Amino acid sequence: MHNHEDDLMQSPRNYNAVLHSAHLLLKSHPHAAEVFACALGKTANTVRNELNPNLPSYKLGLIDAIEMMASTQCYSLLYQINAMLGFVAVPVDASPKAEGKLLDQFCSWQASVGQTCQTIYDAIEDDVITPTELNRITRAGNIKVAHWFKMQIVLQNKAEADHGSFKR
Incomplete structure (x- = not known):
């Protein structure tokens, strides 16, 4: 085989x-x-x-x-x-002790999603993607992913605070 x-x-x-x-x-x-x-x-x-x-x-x-x-x-x-192996490693600044209010972290993640969408929209508006635009899109996407990791940590911290420790 x-x-x-x-x-x-x-x-x-x-x-x-x-x-x-x-x-x-x-x-x-x-x-x-x-x-x-x-x-x-x-x-x-x-x-x-x-x-x-x-x-x-x-x-x-x-x-x-x-x-x-x-x-x-x-x-x-x-x-x-x-x-x-077909994966991408994205550096994030997220420690297991990530703090913050759930709503604040959600708003940060949502804003980064919006910024990524806006960056892509700006780039494809003229139907041409320049290397500079590609770099901006990649950077915005990586920031969005980093914000998502932070969001996950805050969600887990909240769930553990509300319901006790558990494994992901």
Whole structure:
């Protein structure tokens, strides 16, 4: 039985983009291999080998990759993995402790939806979308998504306050 997901994972183009992004982690900071090695309990050479796309016998672990991205604030590896699997990673400024009145958060989300719609309308009015307009639409859409995540957290906090803790 042939599985489409196997094709996706085996695609040299997709895999190389992920490996290249992993290699960019190494170049994201001066002496990154030494810093990562210390944090991960490995040698600097092991880290270099794990992040070298030309050494397929070495593999970068998921937890190590997360640790490296968190310490460098360089998320290209995350973005490439998402793209390879057909997802999009959207940075949000939403902590589990998000505070605010439910109505205020709803209004913020609704305003961001309106702004996204207005930005798209402005762009398609002349039936041409310029790169600048595309950037504006993408930014407005990302802001809308970030506001939605905040809205979800406030809704969950309210539900837990009203009915006790529960899992999503």
